[in-house]
Amino acid sequence: MLDIQKIRADFPILSQKVNGKPLVYFDNGATSQKPQVVIDAIEKYYSEYNANIHRGVHTLSQLATDAYEIARNTIQYHINAKYNHEIIFTSGTTFGINLVAHGFASIIKSGDEVMISSLEHHSNIVPWQFLCEKTGAKLVVIPMNEKGELVVSEFDNLLSEKTKIVAVNHISNALGTINPIEYIIKKAHEKGAAVLIDGAQATPHLKPDVQALDCDFYVFSGHKICGPTGVGVLYGKEEWLRKLPPYQGGGEMIAEVTFEKTTYADLPHKFEAGTPNIEGGIVLGTAIDYMNSIGFDAIASYENELLAYGTKRLKEIEGLTIYGTSENKASVISFNIDGIHPYDIGTIIDKLGIAVRTGHHCAQPIMQYFNIPGTIRASFAFYNTKEEIDIFVEAVKKAQQMLS
Numbered sequence: 427m428l429d430i431q432k433i434r435a436d437f438p439i440l441s442q443k444v445n446g447k448p449l450v451y452f453d454n455g456a457t458s459q460k461p462q463v464v465i466d467a468i469e470k471y472y473s474e475y476n477a478n479i480h481r482g483v484h485t486l487s488q489l490a491t492d493a494y495e496i497a498r499n500t501i502q503y504h505i506n507a508k509y510n511h512e513i514i515f516t517s518g519t520t521f522g523i524n525l526v527a528h529g530f531a532s533i534i535k536s537g538d539e540v541m542i543s544s545l546e547h548h549s550n551i552v553p554w555q556f557l558c559e560k561t562g563a564k565l566v567v568i569p570m571n572e573k574g575e576l577v578v579s580e581f582d583n584l585l586s587e588k589t590k591i592v593a594v595n596h597i598s599n600a601l602g603t604i605n606p607i608e609y610i611i612k613k614a615h616e617k618g619a620a621v622l623i624d625g626a627q628a629t630p631h632l633k634p635d636v637q638a639l640d641c642d643f644y645v646f647s648g649h650k651i652c653g654p655t656g657v658g659v660l661y662g663k664e665e666w667l668r669k670l671p672p673y674q675g676g677g678e679m680i681a682e683v684t685f686e687k688t689t690y691a692d693l694p695h696k697f698e699a700g701t702p703n704i705e706g707g708i709v710l711g712t713a714i715d716y717m718n719s720i721g722f723d724a725i726a727s728y729e730n731e732l733l734a735y736g737t738k739r740l741k742e743i744e745g746l747t748i749y750g751t752s753e754n755k756a757s758v759i760s761f762n763i764d765g766i767h768p769y770d771i772g773t774i775i776d777k778l779g780i781a782v783r784t785g786h787h788c789a790q791p792i793m794q795y796f797n798i799p800g801t802i803r804a805s806f807a808f809y810n811t812k813e814e815i816d817i818f819v820e821a822v823k824k825a826q827q828m829l830s
């Protein structure tokens with residue numbers, strides 16, 4: 427059992443008032459709030475040992491390098507990667523996917539296929555379109571059904587020896603659907619295709635085990651798991667990271683540079699050109715430690731309770747439709763109310779201190795499927811409460827009255 431009041435006290439922002447009302451923060455799918463330990467770790471880094479890493483022999487540089495590499499190990503253990511050099515620090519999920527998609531240009535040929543799903547975030551669509559434009563490969567899309575689930579039989583039909591990589595999200599940010607990635611990974615591997623999992627929306631709710639999953643790449647962002655913005659992780663199996671070319675050239679990623687030829691540094695540095703987000707990397711380790719101190723089993727079961735309660739309460743509202751009704755769902759509720767634009771509801775409830783996301787959630791193809799301009803999305807974290815859900819539901823009812 428989680429002590430929610432104690433957890434909430436860890437997050438200074440949660441005791442704020444917004445527009446004169448206590449903040450109800452239900453936009454966790456966009457970014458999470460930060461606990462005091464994370465805020466303190468940022469301050470500690472800049473006030474006590476800020477220095478560039480991997481270069482200097484001086485004491486501060488050593489301290490910063492050690493902290494950065496300890497964070498890499500923390501991430502390795504957290505996702506159960508085999509080696510710490512399989513953990514590449516990035517600026518976020520978007521960067522990680524672009525890195526892999528860019529690298530595949532040297533592997534993929536015209537006539538090959540790249541498979542994504544109809545549930546993807548734009549970050550996991552556009553980089554693959556770039557890849558297909560560059561190489562002449564074909565983009566193949568796994569369809570979804572009206573519950574917002576991927577149609578597995580269609581995936582089976584679309585998969586072939588032509589498929590070189592399958593890129594799907596673990597959990598959909600727009601609908602909350604938890605995708606059957608174990609099955610997708612297994613089947614894709616049978617055809618010799620690599621698999622990239624976009625874990626941006628899964629890592630806030632669960633602890634992925636990349637070896638058990640056997641995925642080839644797993645990407646996520648620090649800012650959605652209580653860490654800072656501007657830092658993220660690309661996990662890649664060693665053999666794949668050796669095969670892919672570097673993404674950016676610069677300092678740190680080289681072994682030797684002459685004007686005739688440059689040789690690249692070993693992993694992970696090959697993919698970490700330039701001065702990284704040192705503070706971000708270190709503090710991402712702090713954030714992961716914090717979430718583990720709460721425990722992902724407890725987080726998942728509590729969030730499931732919030733999801734069930736929020737779903738039940740919202741269904742009381744007449745004319746309300748929930749999009750994404752899979753049995754396997756994370757704590758995300760996307761909905762609309764008949765005859766009312768999602769933006770108008772979002773604006774009114776903001777005046778009541780409630781933060782939700784309105785719009786297409788960077789997943790326009792999903793909105794096209796349902797033939798809607800967007801949705802209102804409430805996404806719950808482990809620091810949210812049923813009382814907040816009650817406040818939210820009353821606010822939505824009030825907005826509905828005002829707008830109809």
Ligand SMILES: *Cc1c(COP(=O)(O)O)cnc(C)c1O
Pocket residue numbers: 455456517518519520521547549550595597598599624625626627647
């Ligand atoms: C947030 C999100 C992204 C993009 O993450 P950035 O931190 O903006 O790079 C990609 N995919 C999913 C599923 C997301 O939720």
